[in-house]
Amino acid sequence: MRAAALYTAAGSLLLTTLAAAPAGSAPRSPAPPEASGTAVAVARAAVRGVEFGPCDGAGQDLPGRMECGTVRVPLDYARPGGRQIELAVSRVRATQRDPGNSKHKVPRQGALVFNPGGPGASGFHFPLVGRLPEWKRIAAAYDLVGYAPRGVGRSAPLSCRDPKDVFKGPTQAPTHPSESYKRERIAQAKAYARGCAERSGDALRHYHSLNNARDLDVLRAALGEERLTFLGSSYGTYFGALYATLFPSHVRRMVFDSAVNPDPAQIWYRNNLAQSAAFEERWTEVKEWIARHHGVYGLGETEQAVQRSYDRARARLAAEPAGGKAGPGQLQNLFLQAGYYDDYWPGRAHALSAYLKGDPQPLVDLAAPRREAAAEAENASAVYTAVECNDAPWPTQWEVWDRDNTRLARVAPFETWDNVWMNLPCAYWAAPRQQPLDVRTGPGELPPTLILAAERDAAAPYEGALELHRRLSGSVLVTERDAGTHGIVGGPNACVNGHVEAYLLEGRVPGRRAACAPHPEPEPRAAR
Structure with a gap:
């Protein structure tokens, strides 16, 4: 009986969604099967909702008021009645208390759904950020919702090797x-x-970005939200932009943090070429910072001298890995991470310095793979x-x-x-390829959206934010000047966080473009 009721509700919504055009208008082209399949899945999810409860399994050790549940989505949206998979979802309810005045109750604004990027990253633990000072005002107004996208973690996990x-x-x-x-x-x-x-x-x-965007709409419906409030970082900005293109009327507010270039010609081969070029510039910045602190690390007073120190370490590790675990590949990965986040610079510099001075342990501690x-x-x-x-x-x-x-x-x-x-x-690759969607919205299709970018981000080069800004009509771009951290929401830049709070809490945006001064560089220290 329950299944029949769900399908009846789904069918009613589908008929409404795909209703014939008014008399006298031009006939519409047939909707692709994935569009009608998404409508069916959305209707079912709206009826089922999410049965949140205590976290078990992978979530059983999570602290506080975290709740866990699942949302069912079709594996193949062209066949919504076929195989279903479950996405793991987490939530912390809005506190509804202003952190500046614990007696002041704030109005609840619905769910804020987050994706951290990847592809392959999980946002399942995101709701716990509400404990951090930078997030408390947002956590007061919003239910913080995280989830593991299809294929990730407990959400129909993919595997390619042992x-x-x-x-x-x-x-x-x-x-x-x-x-x-x-x-x-x-x-x-x-x-x-x-x-x-x-x-x-x-x-x-069936594991691709268009289905990730469709899953997001099913999740929106399951949460009982008429329109989506979404924060996507890195790759999350790409399928968030696909969502905005596919479902513009379902958008309430969207924050795109460290935007990927959505130009179909860039997906994904050329984006990776652009990323490799940008990381060279970022690596130079890391070396210049280390050189400025030669007195602390002793790795060289110029960028070129630091490179020579790094090359000496690579050669030595190639001959004899540190602790039998860390070779040149592990060293390279360690400093690649420093290209993402400048708060890693002091610890990485210390590890390199200690290794060249005869102490490999800091390098092993940071770089060695964890089984x-x-x-x-x-x-x-x-x-x-x-x-x-x-x-x-x-x-x-x-x-x-x-x-x-x-x-x-x-x-x-x-x-x-x-x-x-x-x-x-x-x-x-053996599986069929998608053709990238032309991300684009016209005037009035979307409410204002907020795009955030660090000017020297290597993982998502700045041109990507400019391109997304051009393609999403009415979007606003906030740039952190002379900075390169990947992912800047909730970080150390009060100006950036202020724009995000004003937008999410009040719907306020600056002009079409705004700029923030860079956050301070990290202080040199012997260990992170």
């Missing part, structure tokens, strides 16, 4: 790889792509690969990858080839 094979030991990371090394990595990429196909079968094709994290890392990598490979066409000839990245590595050696190896399975 997690035991993830961390096999120290790795190399040549900035100018030999032909034999390239052949080795090509073989690994082919094997990885085969593993993804073998482990997931036909289901693999207990292997399953999570394997899952995140599988989702990242599946989504990016499924989202768009990729070059299928190695010669194209080799030509483009050999040229780029001459001027940007730091991250170029590492980025290639991460994405190369897409050259040998």
